[in-house]
Amino acid sequence: MKLFFMPGACSLSPHIVMLETGLDFTLVKVDTAAGLTEQNENYRQLNPKGKVPALQFDDGNVLTEGVAIVQYLADLKPDRQLLAPTGSLARYQTLAWLNYISAELHKSFSPLFGEGVPDDYKTLLQQQLVEKFAWVDSELKDKQWLLGLHFTVADAYLFTVTRWAKSLKLEIGDFASLASWFQRVAARPHVAAALAAEGLS
Numbered sequence: 001m002k003l004f005f006m007p008g009a010c011s012l013s014p015h016i017v018m019l020e021t022g023l024d025f026t027l028v029k030v031d032t033a034a035g036l037t038e039q040n041e042n043y044r045q046l047n048p049k050g051k052v053p054a055l056q057f058d059d060g061n062v063l064t065e066g067v068a069i070v071q072y073l074a075d076l077k078p079d080r081q082l083l084a085p086t087g088s089l090a091r092y093q094t095l096a097w098l099n100y101i102s103a104e105l106h107k108s109f110s111p112l113f114g115e116g117v118p119d120d121y122k123t124l125l126q127q128q129l130v131e132k133f134a135w136v137d138s139e140l141k142d143k144q145w146l147l148g149l150h151f152t153v154a155d156a157y158l159f160t161v162t163r164w165a166k167s168l169k170l171e172i173g174d175f176a177s178l179a180s181w182f183q184r185v186a187a188r189p190h191v192a193a194a195l196a197a198e199g200l201s
């Protein structure tokens with residue numbers, strides 16, 4: 001499998017999950033603005049949406065959308081307990097988190113990285129994000145991981161977007177449960193390895 005990524009982008013989430021599964025894969029860097037991979041291949045031909053992440057299989061098939069990719073990968077290695085089994089409430093609670101992170105957090109960040117976005121809209125988004133992270137912080141109280149006992153695909157995704165909050169200096173420094181959870185995730189060897197492979201450590 002090939003995982004197409006940009007350093008520090010939302011593709012960090014499936015990158016972490018891939019390493020946590022122990023599956024074999026090749027990491028391919030993409031320049032989405034140019035629409036090219038690092039081997040000068042036409043990335044838009046592979047993923048017409050033009051975004052990362054994308055996962056390409058050896059037979060040429062492609063899977064896009066980070067939340068779909070991490071579920072697929074986790075289900076390949078159920079023994080790693082990155083996603084609870086089909087039918088268990090824990091699975092759907094994890095999916096609820098993936099949806100929240102995607103719809104409420106990830107996509108509130110996207111305009112903050114864009115050019116030509118009015119400053120007052122950026123300020124509003126930042127305020128809303130701090131309120132959302134306050135709720136996430138309350139959910140992490142007394143928990144080791146987001147879903148409790150196991151590190152899951154939701155931790156990998158939340159870690160990815162929380163890194164952005166830090167880099168944008170959002171006022172989340174007082175959220176103690178979020179801060180200690182973030183350190184726990186960062187200390188995982190596969191997370192450190194993903195950051196190093198993306199040139200982020």
Ligand SMILES: N[C@@H](CCC(=O)N[C@@H](CS)C(=O)NCC(=O)O)C(=O)O
Pocket residue numbers: 009010011032033050051052053064065066067102110
């Ligand atoms: N819905 C997609 C969104 C992916 C997405 O927003 N990717 C961003 C990076 S976080 C991207 O490729 N941005 C580059 C660009 O827009 O050119 C998913 O969740 O996988």
